[in-house]
Amino acid sequence: MAQKTNEPAGDDRARHDPADHSDEDVSAADPRTPSILEQMGGISGLIYSTVPIVVFVPVNAVWGLRVAMVAALAVALVIFGVRLWRREPLNPAISGLLGVAICVFIANRVGDAKGYFLFGIWTTLAYAIAFVVSIVVRWPLIGVAWNLISGEGMAWRKHRRTLYAYDIATAFWAAVFAARYLTQSTLYDDGHTGWLAVSRIAMGWPLTALAVLATVLLVRRATRDEHVIEAEEEQKSSTDPVR
Incomplete structure:
Protein backbone atom coordinates (compact mmCIF):
# COMPACT_ATOMS: atom_id res chain seq x y z
CA MET A 1 0.00 0.00 0.00
CA ALA A 2 2.82 2.39 0.87
CA GLN A 3 4.44 1.64 -2.42
CA LYS A 4 1.30 2.58 -4.30
CA THR A 5 0.81 5.70 -2.22
CA ASN A 6 4.36 6.95 -2.86
CA GLU A 7 4.30 6.36 -6.60
CA PRO A 8 5.85 9.26 -8.58
CA ALA A 9 3.29 11.71 -9.84
CA GLY A 10 5.01 12.01 -13.18
CA ASP A 11 2.08 10.51 -15.06
CA ASP A 12 -0.34 12.93 -13.40
CA ARG A 13 1.93 15.86 -14.20
CA ALA A 14 2.15 14.67 -17.79
CA ARG A 15 -1.60 14.47 -18.00
CA HIS A 16 -2.00 18.00 -16.66
CA ASP A 17 1.11 19.56 -18.18
CA PRO A 18 0.17 22.79 -19.98
CA ALA A 19 2.85 22.02 -22.55
CA ASP A 20 0.61 19.28 -23.91
CA HIS A 21 -1.70 22.05 -25.18
CA SER A 22 1.04 24.24 -26.58
CA ASP A 23 -0.33 24.02 -30.11
CA GLU A 24 -3.73 25.23 -28.94
CA ASP A 25 -2.15 28.07 -26.95
CA VAL A 26 -0.03 29.22 -29.89
CA SER A 27 -2.94 29.16 -32.29
CA ALA A 28 -5.10 31.07 -29.83
CA ALA A 29 -2.40 33.64 -29.09
CA ASP A 30 -1.49 34.12 -32.76
CA PRO A 31 -4.68 35.02 -34.62
CA ARG A 32 -4.53 35.62 -38.35
CA THR A 33 -3.55 39.17 -39.22
CA PRO A 34 -6.22 40.91 -41.32
CA SER A 35 -5.15 41.82 -44.85
CA ILE A 36 -5.12 45.36 -46.19
CA LEU A 37 -8.36 44.73 -48.08
CA GLU A 38 -9.99 43.36 -44.94
CA ASP A 112 -26.06 71.43 -55.96
CA ALA A 113 -26.04 67.65 -56.35
CA LYS A 114 -22.48 67.70 -57.66
CA GLY A 115 -21.37 68.93 -54.24
CA TYR A 116 -21.97 65.40 -52.98
CA PHE A 117 -18.77 64.36 -54.76
CA LEU A 118 -16.59 67.30 -53.69
CA PHE A 119 -15.32 65.69 -50.48
CA GLY A 120 -14.20 62.57 -52.34
CA ILE A 121 -12.48 64.63 -55.03
CA TRP A 122 -10.37 66.61 -52.58
CA THR A 123 -9.67 63.50 -50.51
CA THR A 124 -8.19 61.71 -53.51
CA LEU A 125 -5.94 64.71 -54.18
CA ALA A 126 -4.75 64.72 -50.56
CA TYR A 127 -4.02 60.99 -50.73
CA ALA A 128 -2.09 61.33 -53.98
CA ILE A 129 0.08 64.10 -52.52
CA ALA A 130 0.67 62.21 -49.26
CA PHE A 131 1.73 59.04 -51.10
CA VAL A 132 4.17 60.92 -53.35
CA VAL A 133 5.69 62.80 -50.41
CA SER A 134 6.14 59.54 -48.48
CA ILE A 135 8.19 58.14 -51.37
CA VAL A 136 10.37 61.25 -51.52
CA VAL A 137 11.18 61.12 -47.80
CA ARG A 138 11.87 57.34 -48.03
CA TRP A 139 8.94 56.30 -45.84
CA PRO A 140 6.52 54.84 -48.46
CA LEU A 141 3.07 54.75 -46.89
CA ILE A 142 2.22 51.28 -48.18
CA GLY A 143 5.27 49.90 -46.37
CA VAL A 144 4.37 51.72 -43.17
CA ALA A 145 0.72 50.59 -43.30
CA TRP A 146 1.53 47.00 -44.29
CA ASN A 147 4.02 46.49 -41.45
CA LEU A 148 1.87 48.25 -38.87
CA ILE A 149 -0.98 45.87 -39.70
CA SER A 150 1.27 42.80 -39.63
CA GLY A 151 3.14 43.99 -36.53
CA GLU A 152 6.56 43.37 -38.09
CA GLY A 153 8.08 46.73 -37.19
CA MET A 154 10.16 48.94 -39.48
CA ALA A 155 13.18 46.72 -40.15
CA TRP A 156 12.06 46.50 -43.80
CA ARG A 157 13.57 49.95 -44.44
CA LYS A 158 17.05 48.46 -44.08
CA HIS A 159 16.50 46.12 -47.03
CA ARG A 160 16.91 47.79 -50.38
CA ARG A 161 14.71 45.49 -52.46
CA THR A 162 11.89 45.59 -49.95
CA LEU A 163 12.02 49.37 -49.73
CA TYR A 164 12.04 49.63 -53.51
CA ALA A 165 9.01 47.31 -53.74
CA TYR A 166 7.11 49.47 -51.28
CA ASP A 167 8.10 52.54 -53.32
CA ILE A 168 6.59 51.01 -56.46
CA ALA A 169 3.43 49.91 -54.62
CA THR A 170 3.02 53.37 -53.09
CA ALA A 171 3.58 55.01 -56.49
CA PHE A 172 0.88 52.75 -57.95
CA TRP A 173 -1.61 53.92 -55.31
CA ALA A 174 -0.58 57.54 -55.89
CA ALA A 175 -1.28 57.11 -59.62
CA VAL A 176 -4.72 55.64 -58.85
CA PHE A 177 -5.64 58.59 -56.62
CA ALA A 178 -4.24 61.12 -59.09
CA ALA A 179 -6.26 59.59 -61.94
CA ARG A 180 -9.41 59.74 -59.83
CA TYR A 181 -8.80 63.38 -58.95
CA LEU A 182 -8.07 64.53 -62.51
CA THR A 183 -11.07 62.70 -63.97
CA GLN A 184 -13.61 63.65 -61.31
CA SER A 185 -12.49 67.25 -60.86
CA THR A 186 -12.92 67.79 -64.62
CA LEU A 187 -16.42 66.31 -64.52
CA TYR A 188 -17.24 68.42 -61.45
CA ASP A 189 -16.15 71.63 -63.18
CA ASP A 190 -18.29 70.72 -66.19
CA GLY A 191 -21.30 69.95 -63.98
CA HIS A 192 -21.75 66.35 -65.13
CA THR A 193 -23.27 64.87 -61.96
CA GLY A 194 -24.34 61.63 -63.62
CA TRP A 195 -20.89 60.97 -65.06
CA LEU A 196 -19.39 61.87 -61.69
CA ALA A 197 -21.32 58.96 -60.20
CA VAL A 198 -20.22 56.64 -63.01
CA SER A 199 -16.56 57.59 -62.63
CA ARG A 200 -16.76 57.34 -58.83
CA ILE A 201 -17.98 53.76 -59.08
CA ALA A 202 -15.84 52.70 -62.06
CA MET A 203 -12.67 54.14 -60.52
CA GLY A 204 -13.61 53.09 -56.99
CA TRP A 205 -13.53 49.48 -55.85
CA PRO A 206 -12.26 47.95 -59.14
CA LEU A 207 -9.12 50.12 -59.08
CA THR A 208 -8.77 49.62 -55.33
CA ALA A 209 -8.87 45.84 -55.74
CA LEU A 210 -6.29 46.09 -58.52
CA ALA A 211 -4.02 48.26 -56.36
CA VAL A 212 -4.31 45.80 -53.45
CA LEU A 213 -3.42 42.89 -55.75
CA ALA A 214 -0.38 44.74 -57.13
CA THR A 215 0.71 45.59 -53.59
CA VAL A 216 0.45 41.98 -52.39
CA LEU A 217 2.44 40.65 -55.36
CA LEU A 218 5.18 43.25 -55.01
CA VAL A 219 5.54 42.91 -51.26
CA ARG A 220 5.51 39.11 -51.24
CA ARG A 221 8.24 38.97 -53.86
CA ALA A 222 10.36 41.54 -52.03
CA THR A 223 9.88 39.78 -48.69
CA ARG A 224 10.84 36.44 -50.21
CA ASP A 225 14.05 37.95 -51.63
CA GLU A 226 14.73 39.56 -48.26
CA HIS A 227 14.47 36.23 -46.46
CA VAL A 228 16.79 34.59 -49.01
CA ILE A 229 19.40 37.31 -48.49
CA GLU A 230 19.14 37.00 -44.70
CA ALA A 231 19.57 33.22 -44.91
CA GLU A 232 22.63 33.60 -47.13
CA GLU A 233 24.17 36.13 -44.73
CA GLU A 234 23.55 33.84 -41.73
CA GLN A 235 25.06 30.89 -43.57
CA LYS A 236 28.10 32.95 -44.57
CA SER A 237 28.65 34.20 -41.02
CA SER A 238 28.35 30.67 -39.61
CA THR A 239 30.95 29.30 -42.05
CA ASP A 240 33.47 32.11 -41.49
CA PRO A 241 36.54 30.86 -39.56
CA VAL A 242 36.77 32.04 -35.97
CA ARG A 243 39.60 34.53 -35.60
Missing part, protein backbone atom coordinates in the same frame (compact mmCIF):
# COMPACT_ATOMS: atom_id res chain seq x y z
CA GLN A 39 -8.87 46.42 -42.99
CA MET A 40 -10.70 48.51 -45.60
CA GLY A 41 -13.88 46.49 -45.08
CA GLY A 42 -13.31 43.82 -47.71
CA ILE A 43 -14.90 43.57 -51.14
CA SER A 44 -18.35 43.91 -49.59
CA GLY A 45 -17.28 47.16 -47.90
CA LEU A 46 -16.07 48.60 -51.20
CA ILE A 47 -19.38 47.67 -52.83
CA TYR A 48 -21.36 49.11 -49.91
CA SER A 49 -19.69 52.47 -50.51
CA THR A 50 -21.23 52.69 -53.99
CA VAL A 51 -24.84 52.06 -52.94
CA PRO A 52 -25.58 55.57 -51.55
CA ILE A 53 -24.23 57.05 -54.80
CA VAL A 54 -26.41 54.76 -56.92
CA VAL A 55 -29.41 55.93 -54.87
CA PHE A 56 -28.48 59.62 -54.66
CA VAL A 57 -28.11 60.45 -58.36
CA PRO A 58 -31.39 59.04 -59.77
CA VAL A 59 -33.42 60.26 -56.77
CA ASN A 60 -31.97 63.74 -57.29
CA ALA A 61 -32.91 63.62 -60.98
CA VAL A 62 -36.52 62.68 -60.20
CA TRP A 63 -37.36 64.30 -56.84
CA GLY A 64 -34.64 66.89 -56.28
CA LEU A 65 -31.68 67.46 -53.98
CA ARG A 66 -33.47 67.42 -50.62
CA VAL A 67 -35.08 64.03 -51.16
CA ALA A 68 -31.83 62.67 -52.60
CA MET A 69 -29.88 63.69 -49.48
CA VAL A 70 -32.44 62.04 -47.20
CA ALA A 71 -32.40 58.90 -49.36
CA ALA A 72 -28.60 58.68 -49.33
CA LEU A 73 -28.48 59.06 -45.54
CA ALA A 74 -31.26 56.50 -45.07
CA VAL A 75 -29.44 53.95 -47.24
CA ALA A 76 -26.17 54.62 -45.39
CA LEU A 77 -27.92 54.00 -42.06
CA VAL A 78 -29.41 50.73 -43.35
CA ILE A 79 -25.98 49.59 -44.55
CA PHE A 80 -24.47 50.55 -41.20
CA GLY A 81 -27.10 48.44 -39.42
CA VAL A 82 -26.53 45.48 -41.74
CA ARG A 83 -22.78 45.59 -41.14
CA LEU A 84 -23.29 45.68 -37.39
CA TRP A 85 -25.76 42.80 -37.60
CA ARG A 86 -23.23 40.78 -39.62
CA ARG A 87 -20.54 41.67 -37.06
CA GLU A 88 -18.24 43.15 -39.66
CA PRO A 89 -15.30 45.37 -38.58
CA LEU A 90 -16.61 48.48 -36.85
CA ASN A 91 -14.20 51.09 -38.21
CA PRO A 92 -15.13 50.69 -41.92
CA ALA A 93 -18.82 50.74 -40.99
CA ILE A 94 -18.48 53.98 -39.02
CA SER A 95 -16.25 55.64 -41.64
CA GLY A 96 -18.72 54.69 -44.39
CA LEU A 97 -21.65 56.29 -42.57
CA LEU A 98 -19.59 59.34 -41.64
CA GLY A 99 -18.40 59.75 -45.22
CA VAL A 100 -21.96 59.81 -46.57
CA ALA A 101 -22.97 62.32 -43.89
CA ILE A 102 -20.09 64.64 -44.87
CA CYS A 103 -20.96 64.36 -48.57
CA VAL A 104 -24.60 65.18 -47.87
CA PHE A 105 -23.60 68.15 -45.72
CA ILE A 106 -21.38 69.59 -48.46
CA ALA A 107 -24.07 69.04 -51.11
CA ASN A 108 -26.50 70.93 -48.91
CA ARG A 109 -24.04 73.79 -48.40
CA VAL A 110 -23.18 74.00 -52.09
CA GLY A 111 -26.85 73.73 -53.06
Whole structure:
Protein backbone atom coordinates (compact mmCIF):
# COMPACT_ATOMS: atom_id res chain seq x y z
CA MET A 1 0.00 0.00 0.00
CA ALA A 2 2.82 2.39 0.87
CA GLN A 3 4.44 1.64 -2.42
CA LYS A 4 1.30 2.58 -4.30
CA THR A 5 0.81 5.70 -2.22
CA ASN A 6 4.36 6.95 -2.86
CA GLU A 7 4.30 6.36 -6.60
CA PRO A 8 5.85 9.26 -8.58
CA ALA A 9 3.29 11.71 -9.84
CA GLY A 10 5.01 12.01 -13.18
CA ASP A 11 2.08 10.51 -15.06
CA ASP A 12 -0.34 12.93 -13.40
CA ARG A 13 1.93 15.86 -14.20
CA ALA A 14 2.15 14.67 -17.79
CA ARG A 15 -1.60 14.47 -18.00
CA HIS A 16 -2.00 18.00 -16.66
CA ASP A 17 1.11 19.56 -18.18
CA PRO A 18 0.17 22.79 -19.98
CA ALA A 19 2.85 22.02 -22.55
CA ASP A 20 0.61 19.28 -23.91
CA HIS A 21 -1.70 22.05 -25.18
CA SER A 22 1.04 24.24 -26.58
CA ASP A 23 -0.33 24.02 -30.11
CA GLU A 24 -3.73 25.23 -28.94
CA ASP A 25 -2.15 28.07 -26.95
CA VAL A 26 -0.03 29.22 -29.89
CA SER A 27 -2.94 29.16 -32.29
CA ALA A 28 -5.10 31.07 -29.83
CA ALA A 29 -2.40 33.64 -29.09
CA ASP A 30 -1.49 34.12 -32.76
CA PRO A 31 -4.68 35.02 -34.62
CA ARG A 32 -4.53 35.62 -38.35
CA THR A 33 -3.55 39.17 -39.22
CA PRO A 34 -6.22 40.91 -41.32
CA SER A 35 -5.15 41.82 -44.85
CA ILE A 36 -5.12 45.36 -46.19
CA LEU A 37 -8.36 44.73 -48.08
CA GLU A 38 -9.99 43.36 -44.94
CA GLN A 39 -8.87 46.42 -42.99
CA MET A 40 -10.70 48.51 -45.60
CA GLY A 41 -13.88 46.49 -45.08
CA GLY A 42 -13.31 43.82 -47.71
CA ILE A 43 -14.90 43.57 -51.14
CA SER A 44 -18.35 43.91 -49.59
CA GLY A 45 -17.28 47.16 -47.90
CA LEU A 46 -16.07 48.60 -51.20
CA ILE A 47 -19.38 47.67 -52.83
CA TYR A 48 -21.36 49.11 -49.91
CA SER A 49 -19.69 52.47 -50.51
CA THR A 50 -21.23 52.69 -53.99
CA VAL A 51 -24.84 52.06 -52.94
CA PRO A 52 -25.58 55.57 -51.55
CA ILE A 53 -24.23 57.05 -54.80
CA VAL A 54 -26.41 54.76 -56.92
CA VAL A 55 -29.41 55.93 -54.87
CA PHE A 56 -28.48 59.62 -54.66
CA VAL A 57 -28.11 60.45 -58.36
CA PRO A 58 -31.39 59.04 -59.77
CA VAL A 59 -33.42 60.26 -56.77
CA ASN A 60 -31.97 63.74 -57.29
CA ALA A 61 -32.91 63.62 -60.98
CA VAL A 62 -36.52 62.68 -60.20
CA TRP A 63 -37.36 64.30 -56.84
CA GLY A 64 -34.64 66.89 -56.28
CA LEU A 65 -31.68 67.46 -53.98
CA ARG A 66 -33.47 67.42 -50.62
CA VAL A 67 -35.08 64.03 -51.16
CA ALA A 68 -31.83 62.67 -52.60
CA MET A 69 -29.88 63.69 -49.48
CA VAL A 70 -32.44 62.04 -47.20
CA ALA A 71 -32.40 58.90 -49.36
CA ALA A 72 -28.60 58.68 -49.33
CA LEU A 73 -28.48 59.06 -45.54
CA ALA A 74 -31.26 56.50 -45.07
CA VAL A 75 -29.44 53.95 -47.24
CA ALA A 76 -26.17 54.62 -45.39
CA LEU A 77 -27.92 54.00 -42.06
CA VAL A 78 -29.41 50.73 -43.35
CA ILE A 79 -25.98 49.59 -44.55
CA PHE A 80 -24.47 50.55 -41.20
CA GLY A 81 -27.10 48.44 -39.42
CA VAL A 82 -26.53 45.48 -41.74
CA ARG A 83 -22.78 45.59 -41.14
CA LEU A 84 -23.29 45.68 -37.39
CA TRP A 85 -25.76 42.80 -37.60
CA ARG A 86 -23.23 40.78 -39.62
CA ARG A 87 -20.54 41.67 -37.06
CA GLU A 88 -18.24 43.15 -39.66
CA PRO A 89 -15.30 45.37 -38.58
CA LEU A 90 -16.61 48.48 -36.85
CA ASN A 91 -14.20 51.09 -38.21
CA PRO A 92 -15.13 50.69 -41.92
CA ALA A 93 -18.82 50.74 -40.99
CA ILE A 94 -18.48 53.98 -39.02
CA SER A 95 -16.25 55.64 -41.64
CA GLY A 96 -18.72 54.69 -44.39
CA LEU A 97 -21.65 56.29 -42.57
CA LEU A 98 -19.59 59.34 -41.64
CA GLY A 99 -18.40 59.75 -45.22
CA VAL A 100 -21.96 59.81 -46.57
CA ALA A 101 -22.97 62.32 -43.89
CA ILE A 102 -20.09 64.64 -44.87
CA CYS A 103 -20.96 64.36 -48.57
CA VAL A 104 -24.60 65.18 -47.87
CA PHE A 105 -23.60 68.15 -45.72
CA ILE A 106 -21.38 69.59 -48.46
CA ALA A 107 -24.07 69.04 -51.11
CA ASN A 108 -26.50 70.93 -48.91
CA ARG A 109 -24.04 73.79 -48.40
CA VAL A 110 -23.18 74.00 -52.09
CA GLY A 111 -26.85 73.73 -53.06
CA ASP A 112 -26.06 71.43 -55.96
CA ALA A 113 -26.04 67.65 -56.35
CA LYS A 114 -22.48 67.70 -57.66
CA GLY A 115 -21.37 68.93 -54.24
CA TYR A 116 -21.97 65.40 -52.98
CA PHE A 117 -18.77 64.36 -54.76
CA LEU A 118 -16.59 67.30 -53.69
CA PHE A 119 -15.32 65.69 -50.48
CA GLY A 120 -14.20 62.57 -52.34
CA ILE A 121 -12.48 64.63 -55.03
CA TRP A 122 -10.37 66.61 -52.58
CA THR A 123 -9.67 63.50 -50.51
CA THR A 124 -8.19 61.71 -53.51
CA LEU A 125 -5.94 64.71 -54.18
CA ALA A 126 -4.75 64.72 -50.56
CA TYR A 127 -4.02 60.99 -50.73
CA ALA A 128 -2.09 61.33 -53.98
CA ILE A 129 0.08 64.10 -52.52
CA ALA A 130 0.67 62.21 -49.26
CA PHE A 131 1.73 59.04 -51.10
CA VAL A 132 4.17 60.92 -53.35
CA VAL A 133 5.69 62.80 -50.41
CA SER A 134 6.14 59.54 -48.48
CA ILE A 135 8.19 58.14 -51.37
CA VAL A 136 10.37 61.25 -51.52
CA VAL A 137 11.18 61.12 -47.80
CA ARG A 138 11.87 57.34 -48.03
CA TRP A 139 8.94 56.30 -45.84
CA PRO A 140 6.52 54.84 -48.46
CA LEU A 141 3.07 54.75 -46.89
CA ILE A 142 2.22 51.28 -48.18
CA GLY A 143 5.27 49.90 -46.37
CA VAL A 144 4.37 51.72 -43.17
CA ALA A 145 0.72 50.59 -43.30
CA TRP A 146 1.53 47.00 -44.29
CA ASN A 147 4.02 46.49 -41.45
CA LEU A 148 1.87 48.25 -38.87
CA ILE A 149 -0.98 45.87 -39.70
CA SER A 150 1.27 42.80 -39.63
CA GLY A 151 3.14 43.99 -36.53
CA GLU A 152 6.56 43.37 -38.09
CA GLY A 153 8.08 46.73 -37.19
CA MET A 154 10.16 48.94 -39.48
CA ALA A 155 13.18 46.72 -40.15
CA TRP A 156 12.06 46.50 -43.80
CA ARG A 157 13.57 49.95 -44.44
CA LYS A 158 17.05 48.46 -44.08
CA HIS A 159 16.50 46.12 -47.03
CA ARG A 160 16.91 47.79 -50.38
CA ARG A 161 14.71 45.49 -52.46
CA THR A 162 11.89 45.59 -49.95
CA LEU A 163 12.02 49.37 -49.73
CA TYR A 164 12.04 49.63 -53.51
CA ALA A 165 9.01 47.31 -53.74
CA TYR A 166 7.11 49.47 -51.28
CA ASP A 167 8.10 52.54 -53.32
CA ILE A 168 6.59 51.01 -56.46
CA ALA A 169 3.43 49.91 -54.62
CA THR A 170 3.02 53.37 -53.09
CA ALA A 171 3.58 55.01 -56.49
CA PHE A 172 0.88 52.75 -57.95
CA TRP A 173 -1.61 53.92 -55.31
CA ALA A 174 -0.58 57.54 -55.89
CA ALA A 175 -1.28 57.11 -59.62
CA VAL A 176 -4.72 55.64 -58.85
CA PHE A 177 -5.64 58.59 -56.62
CA ALA A 178 -4.24 61.12 -59.09
CA ALA A 179 -6.26 59.59 -61.94
CA ARG A 180 -9.41 59.74 -59.83
CA TYR A 181 -8.80 63.38 -58.95
CA LEU A 182 -8.07 64.53 -62.51
CA THR A 183 -11.07 62.70 -63.97
CA GLN A 184 -13.61 63.65 -61.31
CA SER A 185 -12.49 67.25 -60.86
CA THR A 186 -12.92 67.79 -64.62
CA LEU A 187 -16.42 66.31 -64.52
CA TYR A 188 -17.24 68.42 -61.45
CA ASP A 189 -16.15 71.63 -63.18
CA ASP A 190 -18.29 70.72 -66.19
CA GLY A 191 -21.30 69.95 -63.98
CA HIS A 192 -21.75 66.35 -65.13
CA THR A 193 -23.27 64.87 -61.96
CA GLY A 194 -24.34 61.63 -63.62
CA TRP A 195 -20.89 60.97 -65.06
CA LEU A 196 -19.39 61.87 -61.69
CA ALA A 197 -21.32 58.96 -60.20
CA VAL A 198 -20.22 56.64 -63.01
CA SER A 199 -16.56 57.59 -62.63
CA ARG A 200 -16.76 57.34 -58.83
CA ILE A 201 -17.98 53.76 -59.08
CA ALA A 202 -15.84 52.70 -62.06
CA MET A 203 -12.67 54.14 -60.52
CA GLY A 204 -13.61 53.09 -56.99
CA TRP A 205 -13.53 49.48 -55.85
CA PRO A 206 -12.26 47.95 -59.14
CA LEU A 207 -9.12 50.12 -59.08
CA THR A 208 -8.77 49.62 -55.33
CA ALA A 209 -8.87 45.84 -55.74
CA LEU A 210 -6.29 46.09 -58.52
CA ALA A 211 -4.02 48.26 -56.36
CA VAL A 212 -4.31 45.80 -53.45
CA LEU A 213 -3.42 42.89 -55.75
CA ALA A 214 -0.38 44.74 -57.13
CA THR A 215 0.71 45.59 -53.59
CA VAL A 216 0.45 41.98 -52.39
CA LEU A 217 2.44 40.65 -55.36
CA LEU A 218 5.18 43.25 -55.01
CA VAL A 219 5.54 42.91 -51.26
CA ARG A 220 5.51 39.11 -51.24
CA ARG A 221 8.24 38.97 -53.86
CA ALA A 222 10.36 41.54 -52.03
CA THR A 223 9.88 39.78 -48.69
CA ARG A 224 10.84 36.44 -50.21
CA ASP A 225 14.05 37.95 -51.63
CA GLU A 226 14.73 39.56 -48.26
CA HIS A 227 14.47 36.23 -46.46
CA VAL A 228 16.79 34.59 -49.01
CA ILE A 229 19.40 37.31 -48.49
CA GLU A 230 19.14 37.00 -44.70
CA ALA A 231 19.57 33.22 -44.91
CA GLU A 232 22.63 33.60 -47.13
CA GLU A 233 24.17 36.13 -44.73
CA GLU A 234 23.55 33.84 -41.73
CA GLN A 235 25.06 30.89 -43.57
CA LYS A 236 28.10 32.95 -44.57
CA SER A 237 28.65 34.20 -41.02
CA SER A 238 28.35 30.67 -39.61
CA THR A 239 30.95 29.30 -42.05
CA ASP A 240 33.47 32.11 -41.49
CA PRO A 241 36.54 30.86 -39.56
CA VAL A 242 36.77 32.04 -35.97
CA ARG A 243 39.60 34.53 -35.60
